[in-house]
Amino acid sequence: MPEFGKIGFIGAGQMAEALARGFSNGKMIKFEDVVATDPTEARMKVFKDLGAQTVTDNKQVVEKADVIFIAVKPQYVGVVLKEVRSSLKDNHTIVSIAAGVTLAQLKEAAGDVRLVRVMPNTPCLVGETASAMCLGPKATDKDAEMVRKLFSTVGQCIQVDESLLSAVTGLSGSGPAYVFLMIEALSDGGVRAGLPRDIAQALAAQTVLGSAKMVTETGKHPGQLKDMVTSPAGTTIAGVHELEKGAFRSTVMNAVIAAANRANELSKQ
Ligand SMILES: NC(=O)C1=CN([C@@H]2O[C@H](COP(=O)(O)OP(=O)(O)OC[C@H]3O[C@@H](n4cnc5c(N)ncnc54)[C@H](O)[C@@H]3O)[C@@H](O)[C@H]2O)C=CC1
Ligand SMILES: O=C(O)[C@@H]1CCC=N1
Numbered sequence: 692m693p694e695f696g697k698i699g700f701i702g703a704g705q706m707a708e709a710l711a712r713g714f715s716n717g718k719m720i721k722f723e724d725v726v727a728t729d730p731t732e733a734r735m736k737v738f739k740d741l742g743a744q745t746v747t748d749n750k751q752v753v754e755k756a757d758v759i760f761i762a763v764k765p766q767y768v769g770v771v772l773k774e775v776r777s778s779l780k781d782n783h784t785i786v787s788i789a790a791g792v793t794l795a796q797l798k799e800a801a802g803d804v805r806l807v808r809v810m811p812n813t814p815c816l817v818g819e820t821a822s823a824m825c826l827g828p829k830a831t832d833k834d835a836e837m838v839r840k841l842f843s844t845v846g847q848c849i850q851v852d853e854s855l856l857s858a859v860t861g862l863s864g865s866g867p868a869y870v871f872l873m874i875e876a877l878s879d880g881g882v883r884a885g886l887p888r889d890i891a892q893a894l895a896a897q898t899v900l901g902s903a904k905m906v907t908e909t910g911k912h913p914g915q916l917k918d919m920v921t922s923p924a925g926t927t928i929a930g931v932h933e934l935e936k937g938a939f940r941s942t943v944m945n946a947v948i949a950a951a952n953r954a955n956e957l958s959k960q
Contacts, residue, residue, distance in 0.1 A: 695757065699752040699756025700738070701752050701761050713820065713845035717845050729745075750778050752775075753775045765790055765791050768787060769792075783805065784830070785806050785807070790953075790954045798828075808825050812865075825856060857952075861947040
């Protein structure tokens with residue numbers, strides 16, 4: 692019996708694939724211990740080709756798996772849980788990754804079962820997720836430990852109060868998209884300044900990676916690290932001045948707030 696039992700995915704889309712590949716890369720699971728379902732043939736094929744078992748009915752995932760990831764769009768979570776509710780047993784832990792769907796809503800649809808909400812992000816694919824989780828009333832310390840262990844092989848998973856999960860969604864759940872835009876923009880800037888595209892993109896990505904590492908490894912405030920780059924009357928302050936004129940920091944803050952607000956809206960649907 693594998694450590695986590697069988698892992699099920701109801702919804703085999705982008706995030707389910709990122710999680711499954713990440714857990715497998717992190718040697719936490721083998722694809723032969725994964726069972727997935729999705730109404731889209733192409734998504735089933737992706738999981739089948741990875742070596743997972745695929746089934747055509749959501750209930751079959753519940754019958755075969757112990758830890759069940761609910762990885763459908765938030766609007767479908769209630770429908771899917773009501774569909775499988777009668778098959779849920781004591782061995783099951785339900786892990787919803789849906790943005791905005793609250794533990795109370797999950798409980799209403801699934802019944803009083805062991806529920807965990809996790810907000811992961813796609814960098815779990817490369818072992819660098821920034822995730823947060825909160826536990827439903829019936830979830831046990833063992834569930835918390837199991838989810839933490841699974842996610843610690845693909846990055847970090849911090850336990851938070853549920854009231855913070857929309858903010859987490861706006862920051863780290865959606866955040867990779869903002870960073871990809873930043874990398875694309877840095878790269879475009881490099882091309883505009885004369886660099887070949889491949890060199891510009893490599894430099895842009897490595898600059899973001901290295902800068903993030905400096906924050907995590909030195910423990911220094913990002914403002915202090917920024918000051919270390921900006922020579923008096925030098926090149927960097929000229930660039931920083933342009934970012935400030937474009938309200939860069941305010942725009943990024945607004946992006947996080949807009950995404951967090953959208954997560955709250957999804958809770959009300
Ligand atoms: N993409 C991301 O970066 C993140 C996504 N999430 C959450 O993950 C969930 C899935 O998002 P994505 O993977 O981006 O979307 P997606 O659209 O790629 O995947 C959803 C999958 O669910 C399938 N599906 C639809 N109805 C179904 C049903 N009745 N039964 C089973 N499967 C069904 C769809 O065919 C699709 O393949 C969402 O709730 C989202 O909030 C959370 C964190 C990050
Ligand atoms: O865009 C979305 O709704 C999902 C949730 C967080 C990241 N992607």
